[in-house]
Amino acid sequence: MADTHTGLPLPTEPVFASVEEDRRHRKQRLTAALRLFGKYGYGEGISGHISVRDPEHEDRFWVNPFGVSFSRVKVGDLILVDSRGRVVEGRHRVNPSAFVIHSAIHRLHPGATAAAHGHTPYSRALGALGRLLEPLDQESAAFYQDQVFYGDYEGPSISLEQGQDIARRMDGKRAVLLRHHGLITAGGTVDEAVHWFFTYEAAAQVQLLAAVGEARPMNHEQAMAARDGFGDRQLGWFSFQLLWDEIVHEQPDFLEE
Template sequence: MTTDIAAAGPTYLADTHTGLPLAAEPRFESLEDARRHAKQRLAAAVRLFGKYGFGEGISGHLSVRDPEHHDRFWVNPFGVSFNRVRVGDLILVDMDGKVVAGDHPVNPSAFVIHSKIHQLRPDAVAAAHGHTVHARALAAVGRLLEPIDQESAAFYQDQVLYDAYEGPSISIAQGRDIAEKLAEKRALLLRYHGLITVGGSIEEAAHWFFTYDTCAQVQLLAAAAGTLQPMSEEQALAARDGFGDAQLGRFSFQLLWDEIVREQPDLLEED
């Protein structure tokens, strides 16, 4: 009996990649249920961007692909504060830039960037973009995250610097170039601009965005204090295997979801 228990592993570890007791991905009885879930999490992510100071005027947008019409995506509307967006304010946009559901216009930058990411990255169910202080500061010196702690290792060999700045992103060609440079990576840091993260769910994409920005802050602070001492490749890969786990990213957002829904329940209003 002792041998069987040892073979099965420690009883305190769950049967997940990370060994953590993480919940499985939600399953839905209908496409409408899946759509409501995605829209609720998207609205919550937008509110969280507002709460944590990621707003910069009209800049910044988050999207999630519609579970039924894969050539359409839900995104926060142009001209509505992150702090005020509700489920009912979200708009559905097709690949021609037409708003097919919702009462607000679409941010041109949101269309050209998100449409091409969703089009060229079938695995990118969601994308998050913002002009945050720490990401912009890191981009200003042309540096990506280095694996100086466990959290930053989540992006080890999974990020890219985009320095082809041509002004505000309002052309289809520029949106395509951004998506092509992102390629299969999790994060793209745009020099003179901001940050984009993607994921297999809006929960995951938002979590990677929050983590990247805090890691940028840590790196900037550490670099100002002394010489950075990154992990070895072996250490970085081991840390990425845990902290870069997609299931962990999705579950981590759930904590923020619980927080913001309790604080701002009006975000769930549908009309």
Template sequence: MSLADLRPVPHDQLVFRTPPVFEDVADERRHRKERLAAALRLFGRFGFEEGVAGHITARDPEHPDHFWVNPFGMSFKHIRVSDLILVNHDGEVVDGRYHVNRAAFAIHSMIHKARPDVVAAAHSHSVYGKALSALGTPLEPLTQDACAFYEDHAVFDDYTGVVLDVEEGRRIAEALGSAKAVILRNHGLLTVGGSVDSAAFWFITMERSCQAQLAAKAAGPTVPITHENAKLTHEQIGSDFAGWVNFQPLLDQILRTDPDLVE
């Protein structure tokens, strides 16, 4: 084949992935659980584990006041679909064999209650998220990637110990408001999304943006992106769909290397 033989491929013949649409609730539940297991495996791969701390939840499509979550005390790196547990609005495990992390229920139940638009929420004690949270300051628009969170995240500026009470979870949900993320002072990061994919990607890229901010400020004076350009960039890369799209390459990687996660 010569260059002269090459012609543009018609646009409607090019492959572009978009979020799936489901007619059957069982299929949608299975899809969310597979994405949840994959996101947890990725968190393990990226080193976001800290003992038994950390959790990602996915709202059940049939019972919106119930959510699927990783079991208490199980490594992110080992999670399979069959390990996930379903927790109701009272914190009771109604499907699964393991205990629920009390902090997971206290925080995530209130997030899901306050935000009907949220399908998934992610929280862990990642190193750079913890480091930035200790400063009690927001993420600054220092890089293009950080602009996904420009005027779209909050700081919960009140550390009172391990979150075991739903009232504390309610206060975190209140601080989150309508944003996609909240920095929990002296604690870590929490992100949400309209899909497991977007919630997980927002956490991953926010953690990396925290790392970039800490490194840049340690090196010397920084040059922030202007308000106008930060807002424009947020419009370009900060939508829930953008988060979903950016998660797909990571999903492909983990499904290829860890096919057992769907068991």
């Protein structure tokens, strides 16, 4: 057995010799995640965004540019946004919704280095029902007691007040499900945050499919045991590495700066 929390032979996250190396790594992972959103159909017009805090300027974050398709974005397209919503690096504009949501999450939750948001169908359906994930299987148990429902819909999230309210209600959880809106997940890396997003959306699909019968959720002890493994942060980070290899092999042009 490996010397990790899960007993799996998981590698550790990389350590960088300079801020510049760390920044390039974060930007590459962010762009890979955006391409993966495009590949798996997580785009919805101009909606959806993924962000990562800059390693040097902690009041700034990198995010996908407004009006550029997930399937076409490259590292060179990313924009750096400051705490006032100004694009301080990059040639594109910022989506106002991306700024109000992600700036508040990064500011209020130091552990949320990255955050992913999308308007995906199964999460939207679950949100319309006003229901969070139940621990129906090991994957969904990763969110057991680690998710929150946000039901105060006030239209598109373009006000600072609403962004701050969403971030406050997130309360350190790894996922917040927004009624009439979509899903947000957060993590200590882009890798982790995006893995949680993929897992949550798939678990939402399972729960909706299971609703045709009488699903039997795990009990508390079972859910906690499953969360201890499938909710492990190192496992979440490593799981993204498989998606990274996949998208680098299929769409290497995203690395262009």
